[in-house]
Amino acid sequence: MSQNAQQLNSLPASRQVNSQFVKAAASQVGFDACGIAEATALGDDELPLNQWLANGCNADMHYLSEHEAMRYDPRLLLPGAQTVVSVLLGYKPSHRIGGKAKIAQYAYGQDYHERVKSMLYALIAAIRAEYPDFDAKPCVDTVPISDKAWAVRAGLGWRGRNTLLVNPQLGSYCYIGELVTTFRADHYDTPLPNGCGNCHRCVDACPNACLVPSKGGLYWNDARRCASYHTVENRSQSLPASLRLAGYAFGCDCCQLVCPYNIAARVRYTLSDTDIELLESLADSDEATFKKVTRHMALNRIKYFQWKRNQSARQAECTGTCPPSDCEAENTDEVEKPNLD
Numbered sequence: 001m002s003q004n005a006q007q008l009n010s011l012p013a014s015r016q017v018n019s020q021f022v023k024a025a026a027s028q029v030g031f032d033a034c035g036i037a038e039a040t041a042l043g044d045d046e047l048p049l050n051q052w053l054a055n056g057c058n059a060d061m062h063y064l065s066e067h068e069a070m071r072y073d074p075r076l077l078l079p080g081a082q083t084v085v086s087v088l089l090g091y092k093p094s095h096r097i098g099g100k101a102k103i104a105q106y107a108y109g110q111d112y113h114e115r116v117k118s119m120l121y122a123l124i125a126a127i128r129a130e131y132p133d134f135d136a137k138p139c140v141d142t143v144p145i146s147d148k149a150w151a152v153r154a155g156l157g158w159r160g161r162n163t164l165l166v167n168p169q170l171g172s173y174c175y176i177g178e179l180v181t182t183f184r185a186d187h188y189d190t191p192l193p194n195g196c197g198n199c200h201r202c203v204d205a206c207p208n209a210c211l212v213p214s215k216g217g218l219y220w221n222d223a224r225r226c227a228s229y230h231t232v233e234n235r236s237q238s239l240p241a242s243l244r245l246a247g248y249a250f251g252c253d254c255c256q257l258v259c260p261y262n263i264a265a266r267v268r269y270t271l272s273d274t275d276i277e278l279l280e281s282l283a284d285s286d287e288a289t290f291k292k293v294t295r296h297m298a299l300n301r302i303k304y305f306q307w308k309r310n311q312s313a314r315q316a317e318c319t320g321t322c323p324p325s326d327c328e329a330e331n332t333d334e335v336e337k338p339n340l341d
């Protein structure tokens, strides 16, 4: 009998949650999907971080090489961890914004860190209604844990060639969060088969050719060439001359727009005229306005000088006329999901 099985048998029932109850609670809180995984260490096939770092693909995101052991094993993040509850919140917007306000769709609304974190706290409270002693560490992209790898292990999707989690219903347009807990679950989910098939649309659509196959067949995103990395994380005064922004002033959706799963995903967020006006007003805003407006948005991640730098670079590249669909496949309505047979 494995050590974990022995621990499970010796755990009082009060230290074990019913997985269906947790999933129903997650749905009530507003999450679109929930999966539950056992908190044992991830293998290199689940998290190709070592190789990615060894090849320098993290550019100057040195924080990603910190706490490496913890990223592989959540029991180092939370001693005694038994379970990772993984949740998804879809964010496909009703329409996209182009021109000067062209930013990645994940950044349109309230900062997902704030939104998902508050929903995770609500989920903990909902689980406590049934299990008063339940406690968990909520994680949203701010602690050293690989949200994609845990979502895969929890059966919520697969790592697509775009290197993101692809969920069959939400595509890759989803925020990911986790609860790490010392409670066991009565049932653990298993990973889904990879649904990319022979599709390479994302790889072909990348304007910077930064989605590259790695040794194990998984794809890497080489951040050193990625527009999303450069427009958000790069703190230099200027961007590399060779970088193609495809009109984006923050992030880049080129590898997601073409994905058949994203095209088929249902809209999860209605963009109001006020939202659009607000975003459009940012392009020419002064620093004080930019800071005030973006205080609770993902755009808050960048400094004002980066915003101006990105705006200048995108204007130089496309003379301010990029339509919202400049890197989307034509006739996307007719795009079908890969044949998985």
Ligand code: SF4
Pocket: 205, 206, 207, 208, 209, 210, 211, 221, 225, 226, 227, 228, 229, 251, 252, 253, 254, 255, 256
């Ligand atoms: S975000 Fe843009 S630049 Fe980066 S991998 Fe995707 S398509 Fe390429």
Ligand code: SF4
Pocket: 160, 161, 162, 163, 166, 195, 196, 199, 200, 201, 202, 203, 258, 259, 260, 261, 338
């Ligand atoms: S575009 Fe195709 S290859 Fe890329 S993630 Fe989507 S299904 Fe997979």
